[in-house]
Amino acid sequence: MSNHELLHQTGTRIIELDIEGMTCASCVARVERKLGKLDGVEASVNLPLESARLRVPDSVTDQQIVDTVNATGYKARIRETSPRPPEPHTHGEHGEHGEHGEHGEHGGHPHEDHMSHGPAASTLRPRLIVAAILTVPVFAISMVPAFQFPHWGWVAGLLALPVVTWAAWPFHRAAAVNARHLASTMDTLVSIGVLAAYLYSAWQLFANPLLTEHPGMESPGGMGGALYFEVAAVVTTFLLLGRFLEANAKAKAGDALKALLNLGAKDATVLRDGVEHKIPAGQLVAGDVFVVRPGEKIATDGLVTDGSSAVDASLVTGESVPVEVGPGSQVTGATINTSGRLLVRATRVGSETTLAQMGRLVSEAQTGKAPIARLADRISAVFVPVVLGIAVVTFVLWLALGGDLNASFTAAVAVLVIACPCALGLATPVGLLTGTGRGAQLGILIKGPQVLEDTRTVDAILLDKTGTVTSGKLAVRHTLALNGHSPADVLSLAGAVEAASEHPIAHAIAAAAKSALPDAGSLPGVKDFLSAPGGGVRGTVALNGTGPGQTVVAGRTTWLEENGIFPGDEQRRALATEEASGSTAIWVAVDGKPAGIVTLGDTVKPGSAAAIAKLKELGIRPLLLTGDNAAVAAQVATAVGIAPEDVFAGVLPQGKVDAVRKLQSQGSTVAMAGDGVNDAAALAQADLGIAMGSGTDVAIEASDLTVMGSDLGQLVQAIELSRKTLGTIKTNLFWAFFYNAIGIPVAALGLLNPMIAGAAMAASSVLVVANSLRLRSFAK
Template sequence: MSREQLLDQAGSRVIDLDIEGMTCASCVNRVERKLGKLGGVEASVNLPLESARVTVPADISDEQITATVAAAGYKATVRPSRFPGTMPEPTERADSGLEAGPTVGLEGDAAVGDHPGSNAAAKLRPRLIVAAVLTVPVFAISMIPALRFPDWGWVAAALALPVVAWAAWPFHRAAAINARHLASTMDTLVSIGVISAYAFSVGQLLADPRMTAHPAAEGMGSGGLYFEVASVVTTFLLLGRYLEATAKLKAGDALRALLSLGAKNATVLREGREEKIPAGQLMVGDVLLVRPGEKIGTDGMVLDGSSAVDASLVTGESVPVEVGPGSQVTGATINTSGRLLVRATRVGSETTLAQMGRLVSAAQTGKAPIARLADRISAVFVPVVLVIAALTFGAWLLAAAPAVGPDGVRAAFSAAVAVLVIACPCALGLATPVGLLAGTGRGAQLGILIKGPQVLEDTRTVDTILLDKTGTVTTGRLAVEGIEGFGTHTEAEVLGLAGAVEHASEHPIARAIAAAALAVEPGHDGAGPAAVAGFRSAPGGGVLGTVKGRLVAAGRTGWLLDNGITPSPAQQEAFAAAEDSGATAIWVAVDGEPAGIIRLRDTLKPGSRAAVDRLRRLGLRPLLLTGDNAAVAAQVAAAVGIPPQDVFAGVLPEGKVEAVKRLQAAGATVAVAGDGVNDAAALAQADLGVAMGSGADAAIEAADLTVMGNDLGHVAQAIELSRRTLSTIKANLFWAFFYNAVGIPVAALGLLNPMIAGAAMAASSVLVVANSLRLRSFGR
């Protein structure tokens, strides 16, 4: 059952867990399988974040979930959420309305407010230092005969004991916990290998105390003793874990930086007085005073003042945006110049920043389809390796038959330990989630939100992209270009009457006409346009109302005809000429007779042409989709380099969905980029929906990718980043599979020293994380 189906069930909810003790892909798979056995429960476990997102039906309690995780051998705690019904919050505390939760380190001690990477690194550091300090002399006296002294083996045993017992304790503890549940993980392999090497060596000393009685005994090398193997392997694996922890911390830096952007305090006006309060206490309707240089405390609308707002931290756009009365502003953006009064429209979990955090966190916690293969392998990997190690030991003993001497036993033991150590599937468990951490985190810095891991796969297959014209390719801000009056009606009269009736509408065309009319004639005593009586409108048609006793209609040709107004042939010819020029033409009729035409024109966004070329270089076929007439569409298409046959003009919202379906039926894999409410259905129908973040919430909710900026180039950048992240994950998985596929047989053949195997295993995990961190430089 899919997550969406589960959420559709009555009472279904999503909870976030912090899980202690997971170390590899086998742990992840075990927790997911255990939770999946509960009816109606679906879980996605993230190893780097040491967390799980679980969809839970109403009849299953939090206690049942945590008990099930405990039955799998791990400890889980439910992360509290301040906002019931929302997606669980990331682990980092921020003043953006997001709640922090506890995280855990390698050994499972909760540390509230810490990131898993920093907590784990802090716990590993003393163990790593002790192991390194003691391993150096053990390695030296074991491998260099000139440094030996009488009974050096017992000294090596004493020095190696703290390394094997205390420094390697996290491996032994995790192995023991899983063994009690008849399970095994990579810690099982490490623990068995280290304990076997040490115990075998002590047994050799007890069986023959004379073997190290003389300094030159056994010549170069440690003979039948493997104290240096146990110590070096432990040290290398701890070093690998430590480097992983610090690298994973860097991979999550972007999300933590995003969530720390919110303003800590805000100045509100209450009863005529200024009052500074924590931003988390803001309520909808509060009026904020934002001075130059201050962050805007929350999402809102400008009531008074004008300024340039730097939104680069949220949208990735470097050019400040001019705002004034009526402009929408986003919390965490910076007021660069003028003094603003802003009414709060969204607070807490509803702010843009909080929504961004939830989207990024959800994407990082999710699981890409490509990772399912790793899950299936990890489920049986460790038991198979244990069997291979046992077979390797037996095969070497059989090869040395019929007289198996000390050399045969040593060779068999060394090969078996090397198999155990080289096979640890750390890299397998890190390949996908660390790549997602780095990729989605970098996207957040650029104002690109990837809704989930499945999106990465979708961007790879998309070959066609439908671009909504208004607000995506063009600015969406219409301006009156010209006016033509008929008969005795002057241009000023036509604009004034149309502006008055259009002032009651929220349509972009209406706002443009109303703004132009107010600019020419501010109204009586500056009070605004004349009053309108009997106002009515039709979506996509026009408006009608009585202004100063005169019935005024403004809109498309069909709107005039619907109201019994028929233009003359000459007037129709003038209207057609206006549309043929690429302008949007609007009829204005007064008292049942056409009074004039108003021409408006949308402006092309500066980077649209370059963005279309960039999309084409990505292997996509750009098509233009618009509700405007063919002449307007053709003009815009020519300006951005889209051929006429790739233009869909005069398309209503339901027609946009049909256009997507037609292309899909023809075999195309379709992406749609749009920003309006009327694009939401098409975004949902598309194989990949890309919403412009400056647009409507409905569009963002329906989309798979959201770009917070206004530039079409960000759409191309979002697709590039998604594809780069997917290719990084694939490279990580290839390396993890290749490493084990080559390393295990080499170790079984006795061609790999256990110490080298330990170093190689640690290096493989670090390599996977380092490869993922390259995504942090994307777009620079």
């Protein structure tokens, strides 16, 4: 069944599992393979998080899922089951994108509980300490003749015994569980290698009790290499150290998501019958009105009903500048009220909040699997059995060709130890975990691993003008005075009469007039106000606050003519010149004569030009897409550095889809960035849909990558982070493959001591995780 069919089929649900006992890529491959044999089930298993995300048809029960995993040798627990509606879109060839299911009451998130699962450092620490304490003397007396004494071999064997049994128990237990199911994993190699080294040495010692009777000798004939107690102890210690460091590093990799999920307010002060009551934030319901005092977190998404303030949304959006809010403003839960007291009516609570949705998106991205990781899965599925075969062949060939039992044994054990595919299993998920977590901290949500691949290949990006490149809000650019009036008087008169109107143009003129007043004064009052929809306004204004006032008419040419005012030809040409530049021009007439022209335009967002220049540096061709006329589009394009031939003007919503398809037909891999409902179809059609988070839910749902802020610079940052995350994963996989490709032949040739092999194997896993953790320092 294709991804498209899966995403749109009915009668399916999403199940999330916690899975205990997985240790390497082979475990992941086995679980996915077994679950995949259930009809209609698709599973993605994550090693660092010890979790799985499944799409399950209704014909398969939850218990069947759990039983299948348990029968494979691991322990599964259902974390969450969520019915799902059909997805709104897919990219066909693109694999799965993030689904948005419910994750528990009050917006809780399963990952928050799950972070404590897995091989926690606290459980490994005592085993590592005991192993290290006992291994040091074993290594010293085995390798340094000066420390040896009569019958030192028996002492070394006794000291090594707790190391290869109790300390190495996690390896042996996992190997035994898998063996019962006729399977093998990384732990199988470790367990066999450690036990083989110890038991072979013990057999040698019991067969010849006088083997270490004399210091500096392992046999009466002086033949060295008969005892390998130090190999068994050192390999165990190194591998435990590697596991311990991995556990610490993986915990750090998940810190970003934990921090995101903990952002929400714990309490809320709700107003009921005019009385304030403090309740847990999770108990809020839609429609509740709650109080937010200065310095407090906003408890949930809502609408401001009273008060004004500045809200610091940096924790959610990544933008550092506080946003001014007042009655009618939308606010987001977990943001911080910095100044005034606000009354907020809850509109979204629990799992519907922006914060909960962010958590789901990040979680789903982290449990996904990039196409590049599939190669690792296929290899790991057969890797361990092949390595066991290579070890046996190595032992037989060395014995047949050289007749040296000790050399044959050493080479075989080295092959087993060096081949453990830990790094292979960690390469992709730890990189993805860290990259997506860092993105969440920066207000960037990457919906899935496929997005990383898409950002690498994108070579053209369509930018919706309004709300993406520009603010989408009109602002006064300049005022032209006529018939002896001053620009300041024209703006003040226009602002006074427009202040009584609700039109966006009126708001912009009134705001500009008010900001031009000295000492934060107020605009003159207006009498006899009249508004004509789509035409303009009229009223009487006393500019100095005294006298009968002046009749002010502001609006389009037709509105002035309806009021008996007829601008002259030269004045009309001045208006036409302003409009030809892509601006909106409004007449202002005083006492029956044109007094001036106020010119307004959409404002380019600060940083848009710099962001577009950076896109070009990344090898991405920026194109402007807008429903506005060509003059407006050309003006904005020039301001931000987009070439005239890369402008699509006068485009309707369907035309935006056609623009994406046109570029795709020319061989381009196309990204689309937008924030409105009319952008959703184009976002879905694009190879990479990028929603600006200041926009609508439908735009965010239709996209692959979401920027929670409104700054175009964050879009560039999102692409850079995605590419860097993909680069880190590829680097991890290269070294994991390279390490095994080089290490196994070297070990088989007898050129690698098993102790060094153990240290190298542990180091490879730690290095892969450490390389991934570098993403935590990705800067703004």
